[in-house]
Amino acid sequence: MTHMHVAGSIHADATSPAPVWLTRPDDVNVLTAKLWSSGVKRDSDGVVSVAGLKLTDLADQVGTPAYVLDELDFRERARAWRDAFAGWTVFYAGKAFLCTGVARWVEEEGLSLDVCSLGELTVALRAGFPPERIGMHGNNKSESELRLALQHGVGRIIVDSADEISRLERLTAELDTTARVLVRVTTGVEAHTHEYIATAHEDQKFGFSISGGQALVALVRCSNSPRLELRGVHSHIGSQIFDTNGFEVAARRTLKLLSQFTEATGLELPELDLGGGFGIAYTKEDDPAPAEQLAAGLREIVEHECRAFGLPVPAISIEPGRAIVGPSGLAVYRVGTVKNVEVGGGMTRRYVSADGGMSDNIRPALYAAEYSAALASRTSAAEPVVSRVVGVHCEGGDILVRDEFLPADLGVGDLIAVPAAGAYSRSMASNYNHTPRPPVVSVRDGRVTTLIRRETLDDLLALDAGAAE
Known part of the structure; x- marks a missing residue:
């Protein structure tokens, strides 16, 4: 069954398809305040922080992907x-x-x-x-x-x-x-x-x-x-x-x-x-x-x-x-691959693969929910390019952010932050492809508290009655 994209028709930005509502930003590094918690900002070194903690430091502490709540x-x-x-x-x-x-x-x-x-x-x-x-x-x-x-x-x-x-x-x-x-x-x-x-x-x-x-x-x-x-x-x-x-x-x-x-x-x-x-x-x-x-x-x-x-x-x-x-939370991912795909009509789509996916946010696949994203580990002077942020799962519909302008130089190892991830992301998360679910951590005054720890493969195998045989 064909599913109509909720954004309707697309327009061409250079050679990339994009929904009509998505406008090219004047500065791809600017964070739109209404999408983020009050404690989120981009620090002087270009790194996004939440409640006084840089997401680069948080990723080093708890790994990626991770859900982050601003307490x-x-x-x-x-x-x-x-x-x-x-x-x-x-x-x-x-x-x-x-x-x-x-x-x-x-x-x-x-x-x-x-x-x-x-x-x-x-x-x-x-x-x-x-x-x-x-x-x-x-x-x-x-x-x-x-x-x-x-x-x-x-x-x-x-x-x-x-x-x-x-x-x-x-x-x-x-x-x-x-x-x-x-x-x-x-x-x-x-x-x-x-x-x-x-x-x-x-x-x-x-x-x-x-x-x-x-x-x-x-x-x-x-x-x-x-x-x-x-x-x-x-x-x-x-x-x-x-x-x-x-x-x-x-x-x-x-x-x-x-x-x-x-x-x-x-x-x-x-x-x-x-x-x-x-x-x-x-x-x-x-x-x-x-x-x-x-x-x-x-x-x-x-x-x-x-x-x-x-x-x-x-x-x-x-x-x-x-x-x-919802707005109190964000999800942070690390980029693993970036590729450009010919989509016809002289246009290409850039696919940015993150280390999470539909197992930690099923909403885009379930009912075409739209999300935003930002490069979180640095600023960029590169041109904004329409990108699709996708996950690691063996599904063509494994999409985290359907359309977003991200810097042209975004690459492997960069961190991406997705705002408004506090509601329903972890609640609806699954172990699809035997993927352990990410942790939920809160941040207050620069300090991290684990609310729900990261699942491990041992957690998954503990439920497998045949694994102990």
């Missing part, structure tokens, strides 16, 4: 969301990236934590995260997941199906406890994003349909269940969303549902979760709104819709993940 930038972004949405509850979406160290940062900055698997819940609990500030997601939660959540007093469980409600009713009776729940609904909002990350249209696996009536039935059932404490409604319209337009429709439809529930039961539900999906800048063309602007827009939307339905304003929660950790 203070993460904390600053967490506080910005917390403060912008003061009076609301901000859940950090752990699926973007979670480890015990990050869970502790989230707790220390006063955010709650959203998890969606047994593994994420276990990490949160191992980190000592207060369970009453944890929300549990998942469209097919197992009994073991629900049991662990109930045993530790997780603050809320977002129920996603009638089968899950039955499991919860059985487990709460067995454990002689209660569960605080929200019902996840699909609002029919088509977020302007890739099909795989748009989650509020009707034809998908999450939640109960509002338009089909299943959502109201689920709310009434949970309300009547003696061991389920129904708190409200949850919706999520998608990911990498830059404005509040979609949230306006979602808020209107969820609040109408709350109004219908009140009419049917005489009860008012106190909570509404509008989900996450707030976007970040992966390229110069991306223009995400700051947390303060989003907060003002969402407050206005909720208050307006509550007035329209004659409802008190419920306790609102949101779930930023990528918006906090």
